[in-house]
Amino acid sequence: MLAQIETLPVNTPDVDWAGLLPLAILGVGAVVLVMFRSVVKRLPADIETQVVTLVGPITVLGMWVAGGYAGENVPLASVRDDVGEPAFYIGLLVVMGVAALLVRTMQIGLDAAVTAGVGLSAISAVWALWDDRFTSTGPFNAIGDQFGVDGFSLVITGVIASAVVLVAFLLDDYLRREELDGPEMYVLMLLSAAGGVVMAGANDLIVLFLGLETLSIAVYVMAAMHVRRSESQEAGLKYFVLGAFSSAFLLYGIAMVYGATGSTNLIDIRIFLDSVVLVDDGLLMAGFALLLVGLGFKVAAAPFHSWTPDVYQGAPTPVVAFMASAVKAAGFAALVRVFVVTFGGYSSDWQPAVYALALLTLVVGSVLAVVQRDAKRMLAYSSISHAGFILVGVQASSPEGTASVVFYAVAYTFLVIGSFGVLTVVSGRGDRATSLDDLDGLAARRPALALAFTIFLLAQAGVPLTTGFVAKFEVIGAAVEARSYWLAIAAMVTAVVSAFLYLRIVLSMYMGTAAENPADDGSRIHPAAALAIGVALVITLGFGIVPGPIDELARDAVPHLVAAG
Amino acid sequence: MILAADPLYGGDLLGDILITLLKAGVAFTFLLVAVMLMIWFERKLISDMQNRIGPNIAGPWGIFQTLADGIKLFFKEDLVPENADRFVFKLAPYLALVPAFLVFAIVPLGGDFNRKDGSDGVVSIFGHDTFLQVADPPMGILFFLAMSSIAIYGIMLAGWGSGSKYPLLGAVRASAQMISYEAALGLAIAAVVLQTGSLSTHDMVIDQAAGGYGGIIPNWNIVVTGFVPFFVFFIAGTAELNRPPFDLVEAEQELVGGFHTEYSSIRFALFFLAEFMNTITMSAIMVLLFLGGPAGPALFFPEGWWIGTFWFFLKLMAFLFTFVWFRATLPRFRYDQLMDLGWKVLIPISLAWFLLLAGLRLGDDRDWTYNETLAFMVGCIITFALLGGLLIGAINTARAERVREEADRG
């Protein structure tokens, strides 16, 4: 009887481990961190300091190994070639020493240090993949034809990993201040980042959904992580309920597209749509609409934005920084991959919808931002309007448009992390002082922070010599190229509207009466947080003045769907 | 996938239906009679173990005691508490009893599993070839897991619907206990499935009926899976039944009667019936999964259709005796001990053992050499030792932390 059970063959997919490296680093990092903290809950303070110092050199080694495994032309050189050269060892030792010193001066906690190390190793792997594999052999598939590695997914992965590093620095001080220490936040952030990476490279709608859920569920919990603030709980619950709702939309859209095309694989779908003319495409259109709703929710496009202000206001500020940067980048990556690349042939069908969405998002975001009295709420609306700008790039449905989306995602990530980083420091214990009034006279109290915030706000407004300007310029350029003139004009008008708002804050910071802020005790900024804000600042200004490198990167980072070979 | 379906299907329909009904009728009768005897058996055995006489008035050796009790309960007034959710209150007995019945449908009660001529347990009833079990669905053993989950609903709804405090507490305790052990139960079954490569209960018996080591030790899963899954299943099964020493659900000293405190008359009898019926079906499932079901070491016995049934009942009685023995001997667990045993011992052990078995089984399939198998075993043992060490380290640091915290507090 048993012999009658047929042994059907099971296909195990080809796995390109190097291509999976960034994802694996983030995922394994999360697992290792939670395992370590499950075994050793708390180290004695003196040992902890020593261990943290060790994390620096280990990170350098990790970056070297990760980079070397994936590629060859990496700083720190490759594992394969440089072993054996004395100069290399000396260099490595020096760099490790510097890293140890750096970590020491940053006075960072162990969990944050490990998280940052994991993020940096992932960045190193991304860099190596880009420099070695991608530029020489082009895009390829990492698992079967389910998960692609191309310029686009690599850049988004890099963005997400950078966000992990910077937010880890912000979180360290924040969690200690709020007495929420623990590895959970970092583990969840790493898991969420892994989900984002999956989304960025997903070549299958089901894989995309998997990534989206991994990303979202972790972020729901992160939003509710501040156990003593009821606003935080409210934010988490709201985000969860609405997010689950939108996931259902997305899943339903996937089902519709599957029904219309007979596959959930993006490559198969595109081949099918290119080769077959659908006489009755109602099912496909319904699928488009539902997918757009589901993804529109994740990137907070109006009219699916209503959760954003409440969640951004309630969630812990560094978590908001992560949500506005990594989660948004992953959402747009999915949007571009699914709509621009896969459904590119049907762009005349979905472009009007995205057009309307972009227009509405721009207007809602910038107009409602003006009337807000709370800084986090205001930044939430401004992030909605930025989503509108990125949607303008998506709407172009062209290589230029995609490049502008990538540029905007990169620029906005650092901008928004910087902005929320400043707010994290200023808002004081329990995130109390987030009202715009609390920013009055900030320049007198904390001149350096006020200057940084000014630059971030100016960049958000799109003032030249910042990345914000270049990003907006590229997006509008792509819209003009695609002959969406009215959308381009609307984008410019709303940019001016929000510029008014940002300038008002800048004015109040410098001109406002130096009201005492009871929540902000004026103590020294934690070095790690300062470093995070500083890095964001340098990137915002640096690439604002010399946008060339990111611009080139963005032009190369066009997503490809590669059929499994 | 082609499964060995019951040869009954495919013949003429009317005859099949009649045979099916006959089998169902026999199974019902058997279950009801068995419960009656089981209760008597339990009382009599316990009184023997406690130096008492036990029931001795109704019938010879008091054998009709249960019948008398049951008839008495028919004549008792049925009370539905004022606070009760009437619909749920009345629904609960159904949900407790029907799953207990249903599980029995998948148990092979007999059949010719003689391994010499490789027969497959098919017997002939009035010219119809069939298995001696009510049904053999392809997902057989999962059906058992599903039913044991539904039985929790019966208990939970009974406790909740009563609108009273003791039943609610008892029900919450019961469901927490049952779900805690269900995981271990499922993993022990997974180890058997690994061995059999099929979920069908009939296939499981056939697999175990095949020749064993040296033709003397039977090829029963208890041996083949290395005893651990069997003990895990036995413990988890006892807990699942809420029988002593895991009978916290109706800890009389604390909760009066547990979830059925508010039930009276025949409704109470139904819960009682369900409990004993579950004991019998759980024993039957254990016989089926680990002791070869109706397949016995038939080398030294005459062959015939009845031999499978004979072995089956012999093994069943052994388990029933053990359950009674437990009740007479073991003191009740404390609730935290109960939960600890489930989550901290049984689940990790069964998971680790499951992986070990999977590796060995795969090695067997891929013709590993002796050295390769040895290497795998050693690797597994090292991994488990490391993990265990990690765990023990964690427990120790936790204890040290607790001590430190207590010292800090003063």
Next chain:
Amino acid sequence: MSDFLRSYLTVAIFGLVGFALVGAFLGLGRLLRPDKPNLAKTEAYESGVDPTGDMWSQSNIRYYIFALLFVMFDVEAVFIFPWAARLEAYEIFGLIEMAIFIFILLLGLLYAWRKGVLKWV
């Protein structure tokens, strides 16, 4: 009807007979038993004293956490059973995948354990 469905049909018939039997018991009981309700009889039982407070009391949050943990291990069964039944087809690849899966599950259990969730009292 296919064999597959017929074996379930048998189970369904068996279940219906079970329901009928329970119904018959209850019906028989209704015919035979007396019915003289009064207030004292239908009061909730609290060891003889008058019942106090709300009957649906709150229960310990830990029960809920155990329920959540159970969901984790029950969903795991969904993956483990099909794999266990077709072990040979998935070969070493499947074994490694399952080992990773089980490792992560155990890690979750370990985390819960260290978080003090499994501690009763």
